[in-house]
Amino acid sequence: MDKLDALESQSVYILREAYREFKSLVMLWSIGKDSTVLLWLARKAFFGHVPFPLVHIDTSYKIPEMIRYRDELALKFKLNMIVGQNTMALKEKRTFPDGTLDRINCCKALKTDALKNTLAGSWPRLRLNHQSAKYEVDTNTEPYTGVIVGARADEEGSRSKERYFSPRDRNSDWDVGDQPPELWNQFKTDFAPGTHIRIHPLLDWTELNIWEYIQRENIPITHLYFDQGNGKRYRSLGCYPCTMPVESHAQNVDDIVKELREGKFKNIAERSGRAQDKEDGGGLETLRKEGYM
């Protein structure tokens, strides 16, 4: 069994544990390569099906191509697609691009708050109608108790300390100092009412593993990751005001794998293009403790 087989097997095992144990389970899909691999792994785990909803938090500042790609794949894979948004902050122009918030607080408003309230069911959830290909307000407002997330340990320091099954309290807070033990593939699947569990099937994957797997499985991926014709490509996808493309001529998955293995990005961290990580020393840790993914 090679490395990718072993990673796949472990992720599939985690997904099946989650599906058995959580009645109200969702998967977060950011449209990026990691959560798209996660989506693919769900199809592996459930033999071509995805038996739970996918949630996307639309900050309205996503690169438009991402939204197009999301809906295309959602229709093709027959996904139960749910979209959440902080419509209030957008209406009141409380965002970084509007110049009223700094980056960290913008992430908090458009991503963390939107996510918390979408998961809790306290803000409207929009659900894709496969007949009309339009989004409609979902009647289900039950809180989701299991949330599958595509975080990887190699991305950033606080993520390297995560569990596969990681509890969050009522306020989505993460108690990093007191995490549950996790041994022999026995995970924390018991939780008190009002709390929820984040599930991280991709914890052991590196950025290179992700691309090698996309290559092996031929997973459809948005072409924003490839050279946009100007010698630049996105290495990591987010909101366009805060995510910078990198200089690269990689035109396809093979080129990217090569670039990561022996090329210029061999030793450069993936999130180096994300501005919010650099604010406040432990920017992402602060965000993540409060519920950011």
Add this chain to the structure above:
Amino acid sequence: MASQRQQMNVVIVGHVDHGKSTLVGRLLADTGSLPEGKLEAVKAQCKRNAKPFEYAFLLDALKDEQAQGITIDTARSFFKSSKRDYIIIDAPGHIEFLKNMISGAARAEAALLVIDAHEGIKENSKRHGYMMRFLGIKNIAVCVNKMDLVNYDRAVFERIQADYVKFLKEIDLAPQAFIPIAAFCGDNMTGPSSRMPWYQGGSVLDVLDGFQKAAPLDQLPFRMPVQDIYKFTESGDDRRIVAGRVETGSVRTGDEVIFLPSGKKNRIKTVEYFNGPPRSGARAQESIGFTYDTEIYIRPGEVLCRYSQKLPHVSNKFRANVFWMGKQPLIKTKTYKLKIATQQVPVIVADIIHVLNAAELASSHKPHVDRHEVGEIIFETLKPIAFDTVNEIAPTGRFVLVDNYEIAGGGIILAPVFDSDSSLNQHIKKRDYGWERSQITPPLRAQKYGHKSALIIIAGKIDTGNQRIAKAMEEALFNLGKNVYFLGISNRLNLAASDSKDKTLGRYDALVQLGELAHLMTDAGLILITSITDIDQYDLGMLKKLNNPNRTLVIYVGQEERLALENIDLLLPENERSEAAVKKIVDLLVKAVVLDPEYEI
């Protein structure tokens, strides 16, 4: 191809402040495994905050960790040698964070145990050594760190080595190497150190590369704990797939298999795997699915085995060593939730044989196991479970205990125990011993009431009409002037399961309550009717036992899937009309001499 490179998980353990994170940080830096600019960035940050630079800061990423200068939780980092890829798990050494250390170490195939040359062997140097043995990690090297603080003195190194070897011998553990290092200065990390010419052995990197991967698990008997059974009919997929991960061994289509503990046999029809070439078999470590020749009813938690091979033990009692991490101590006679492979069942601590302090190796006798202690314990489950001993097949020989939502203990099974004196029997014996009997005997009551007492269980799947029939039955007997009472326990069971802290334990508690209640009411001469869903022969056995010596009658509505026919007194078709059902049940009651034959409806 790079993805074919071997990967190994290595955990770094040892007492707090002995330099584990420094060792990892240095290893990452010296093998060029850090992202570009990371080292400089951390150095610059230290300078800004007027703090001396530490390699540990490369790993101790949490703010609290940097502020306190300790590792709180395990971090994973990645590095490559020329031989293979490593995932390094840096575990905390502080006793407070022992459960984090265990979480990290349980994933490891190899361990580096770090001891401070200046401070010498400390409590957690020993405790962590013991835990490596407990977790079954075979590849172990001891790094005697901070040799710079003892002037690279060979005598200091050799004294620590001698003392620690003596300790390890007591727990039957033999490390592959002892390496004198100064992680901060880089001595013996990736190459020989000129400051310790007296040391002829390999560097940390050499020793890591010298570790052997464990033999593949394919050669062991086949075990696949069933994770789930899928049938995605609404998506137009009619396959009924039993899914799980093959823990050990291998299997091929056509092989005769058996599910344990249920003992149901079948034959593998197809191997199911999404987006890959068709397969005719599956091997250890693969997450896979199977379809079968005949459709049978099984539940997640069963262990799929090959009939021709050595089968796991099926028993409701076993002896195990448990490492306890709970905030509350583990207590004799208390019920916990046991999770072993994919089985989840209530388990009772039947006996605590002895308790061990893992650092001092001192054993004691007491009725509880405190946090961070190891207990040798006899466990008893209500229903038999399938398991192996940890020495036979580790993945099905290890378990965790859940207490109050939390995984509170890890255990390894030493041996099955076979005896008949279950805790339920003991409970009943105790109950009956303390029961003061009145002058009115059961025959006197029966004479007065015109019927004997009985517990009537009307079982069946949800929506088969069992509850409707139970109520009709109550009404019919009531109208005949019988002392009858209906108790809709199914709802209570579900409620107990969802309300209670734990659905497995909640259901169990509710069943025991029902049994006790039934015993009380039948002792008072009543006919108690209850409808119940999703019951199996063990639940039923328990109810009957608790209701003894009074009569229990079982009526099953619908197609029987989970109960053996010999457990059922009357089988009714699904959605049987109430009048017809009542007639048949009255006949049964007459036959069972609960009612006199002259009573007609």
